[in-house]
Amino acid sequence: MRIDRVLAGVLAATLPCLSPAQQDTQKEIERYRQMLQESNPAELYEARGEELWKTRRGPRNASLERCDLGLGPGVVKGAYVRLPRYFADTGRVQDLESRLATCMVTLQGFTPEEARRKPFSGTGAPMITTDPFSGVGQRSVMTDLVAWIASESRGMTIAPSVSHPKERLAYQAGERLFYYRAGPYDFGCVTCHGEEGKRIRLQNLPKMTNAKDAQRAFGTWPGYRVSEGELRSMQWRMWECVRQMRFPELEFASDASIALITYLAKQAEGGTFDAPAIKR
Amino acid sequence: MADPMRIRANMTGDKVEVKVLMAHEMETGLRRDAGGNAIPAHFIRNVSVTYGGKTVLSAQWGTSVSRNPFLHFRFNGGKPGEKVMITWLDNKGEKRTDEAVIAGGG
Numbered sequence: 001m002r003i004d005r006v007l008a009g010v011l012a013a014t015l016p017c018l019s020p021a022q023q024d025t026q027k028e029i030e031r032y033r034q035m036l037q038e039s040n041p042a043e044l045y046e047a048r049g050e051e052l053w054k055t056r057r058g059p060r061n062a063s064l065e066r067c068d069l070g071l072g073p074g075v076v077k078g079a080y081v082r083l084p085r086y087f088a089d090t091g092r093v094q095d096l097e098s099r100l101a102t103c104m105v106t107l108q109g110f111t112p113e114e115a116r117r118k119p120f121s122g123t124g125a126p127m128i129t130t131d132p133f134s135g136v137g138q139r140s141v142m143t144d145l146v147a148w149i150a151s152e153s154r155g156m157t158i159a160p161s162v163s164h165p166k167e168r169l170a171y172q173a174g175e176r177l178f179y180y181r182a183g184p185y186d187f188g189c190v191t192c193h194g195e196e197g198k199r200i201r202l203q204n205l206p207k208m209t210n211a212k213d214a215q216r217a218f219g220t221w222p223g224y225r226v227s228e229g230e231l232r233s234m235q236w237r238m239w240e241c242v243r244q245m246r247f248p249e250l251e252f253a254s255d256a257s258i259a260l261i262t263y264l265a266k267q268a269e270g271g272t273f274d275a276p277a278i279k280r
Numbered sequence: 281m282a283d284p285m286r287i288r289a290n291m292t293g294d295k296v297e298v299k300v301l302m303a304h305e306m307e308t309g310l311r312r313d314a315g316g317n318a319i320p321a322h323f324i325r326n327v328s329v330t331y332g333g334k335t336v337l338s339a340q341w342g343t344s345v346s347r348n349p350f351l352h353f354r355f356n357g358g359k360p361g362e363k364v365m366i367t368w369l370d371n372k373g374e375k376r377t378d379e380a381v382i383a384g385g386g
Binding site for chain 2: 038043047229
């Protein structure tokens, strides 16, 4: 009884503090994220990616060092923040991952199927083992490369190109896809990402039409997902969102995926790129 | 062969502050793959840190440590320019040793 009374007293004393504490929650989460950043295992992926870039692979036994990511052959520094963009040699708008797949074909001699075979890292949470790209304990060359190339744009300003007609077309298609509602749940990207202050459980959902939210979201992918123990790329982010909406599977490096990324990159224009980040 | 560790060693005051990121699966042995088969346990058992031939940290780990573990600690008596050596040994007998030079720091 006495303990109950003491507890009640303690509760009464702490209750008025709860409200400012709740307001501070976001700040505390920020602090937590910063602490995590120091121990971000993305660094391990970045180191492997840098090695892989220089490693001779494939039927032609060639490295990717002459791969043109948009700023000229072999230029990696700052390439990520300028993508997606139009590439004259393929006649397509490409994001980093589809571009890397192109280079694996043209430089290293892989078939397009081989280049896209395992785009995502494999050791994820059990719920994604139905993912055709995954297998337990398997690493993805693509993911490692993405981690390093993205890290080479850290601190730079997000500045995708939308001047070429095909880039504008990709942007418009991406916008259409963003607002498109369908599937068994009548869901669309906009359902979760079209309003301010929404969240799923404790995850705040960025409003992608709001520059600040979009900059933060786009600027922190790729990211290391602590809950999955894996680094996840932008293509994976799109693929996973589409899966969660119960849409047909989003094909890796497809025009639809690139259109969505183009739209999001444009929304995030002017933001500071700070990835690979660390995620819940 | 396991991937190298990422080690940062800096002087903070009169102590050496060490931050280590290890690349390791740290499988608990409790998970199952898509086919329903148990994924065998694979985790770091022992970690030891030596400086100037002396052990400054020795740890016994188990499956409760996360994948790609991060270790952060300080020790006394280190000097800038000298090396710290870190070794882990896992339950399959795999071993990895890396070293880092202590930076001046603040």
